[in-house]
Amino acid sequence: MTTKELLDTYYKGFAEKKGWETVISDDFKFVGGDMIKTEPVVGKQAYIDIIRRFSQLFQNMRPKEMIIDGDRACVIENYDYVFQNGQAINGDVASVWKVKDNKLNELRIFFDTLTFQSNTR
Numbered sequence: 641m642t643t644k645e646l647l648d649t650y651y652k653g654f655a656e657k658k659g660w661e662t663v664i665s666d667d668f669k670f671v672g673g674d675m676i677k678t679e680p681v682v683g684k685q686a687y688i689d690i691i692r693r694f695s696q697l698f699q700n701m702r703p704k705e706m707i708i709d710g711d712r713a714c715v716i717e718n719y720d721y722v723f724q725n726g727q728a729i730n731g732d733v734a735s736v737w738k739v740k741d742n743k744l745n746e747l748r749i750f751f752d753t754l755t756f757q758s759n760t761r
Contacts, residue, residue: 643708643739647715650744651703657695661688665743672749680746687747697721697760704732711739723759731755 641649646663653660661684669680670687681687700720707714717733731752738746 641742643711643713643737644706646739646742646744647703647706647708647713647737651701651715651717654691655701660691663744664688665740665745668744669746670748672747672751675753697723713737713739721759725759727759729755729759 641663649663650660653662664684664687666684667682668684668687669682670690671678671680681690698719698721702718703715704718705716713736715735715737717735719731719733721727721729721731723729733749733751736748736750737744740746
């Protein structure tokens with residue numbers, strides 16, 4: 641699969657909250673949610689566990705823009721969040737991807753952590 645095909649499969653499944661895991665590598669590396677923690681969470685199952693919790697917070701998501709350069713990509717994602725405190729927010733996330741051996745292998749995300757954390761406490 642091309643990088644675009646991998647991302648299309650991931651985002652279609654991610655929006656539906658099922659099937660996105662098929663394109664994630666077993667040694668997947670994820671960094672996100674905390675600017676001072678730059679060491680990645682490693683492993684497909686560890687990422688699945690993170691997303692299982694995160695997916696409870698959004699009702700809809702859609703990729704807005706994709707820039708793909710070989711085995712690397714940057715995607716701007718847009719989410720409709722509904723937090724447990726009742727607050728509904730629409731927000732963007734910037735995701736930087738790397739592909740290895742026909743699988744999504746690395747992800748680093750950037751977003752407004754202050755607003756997010758103030759609504760999840």
